[in-house]
Amino acid sequence: MSEVIQIHDKEFKIFIPSEYIQVEVHSLANKLEKEYQDKNPIFLVVLNGAFMFAADLLKSFSSSCDISFIKLSSYQGMNSSGKVEVTMNLSIDVENRHVIIVEDIVDTGLTIQELKEQLSKLNPASVEVCTLLFKPEAFKGVEKPKFQGFVISNKFVLGYGLDYDERGRNLKDLYQLKE
DSSP: OOSEEEETTEEEEEEEOHHHHHHHHHHHHHHHHHHHTTTOOEEEEEETTTHHHHHHHHHSOOSOOEEEEEEEEEEETTEEEEEEEEEEOOOSOOTTOEEEEEEEEESSOHHHHHHHHHHHTTOOSEEEEEEEEEOTTTOOSSSOOSEEEEEOOSOOEEBTTBOBTTBSTTOSSEEEEOO
C-alpha cells in the first residue's frame, strides 16, 4: 500500500503498519484471555469502526465467549458531534454477565461512558472497555479503558475499520492525517 493516500479532500500518511497492529491485537487478546478465561464474557462490538479489530481480536481469544454488536453514532466527518445515538440495539441479555465493549478508538470517552451507563442499568457482572487506540489528550471521560492497544496523539486516523466520511475502513494499515 502507498505511503500517502488521498481520501475525499484529505491526504493521509501511513501511521501504523498492519504487522504492528496484529502484534498489538494478539497482546490484547492474551490479556483478555487471562482475565476472562473461565467467565464466558460477552464481547460487545461497537459498529462500524471496530469490526476489523474485533474479528482479529476474537480469532485470538480461545476461551468460551458470546459476541454481540451494537451501533452507536457520535461522529460527523472528522469531528465528534457530542451526542451519542444508538442506531442498532443490544440483542443479548447481559444480566450477571461480564461485558467487554470492543471499540476501535477512544478519544473523548463520552460515547463509551454513555454506553457503560446504559449497560449498568441491565445489571451486568462487570463492564470493561477494550480499545485498539486511545487518545489521552482528548479524553474527557470518567474512567480510561482498562484494555488499551496503542496510545496515540490527538490526530485524525483512518484505516483498519476507521473511516473518513465512510471511506478508508477497508485499509489494512492505519493512516494519519498528513499535515
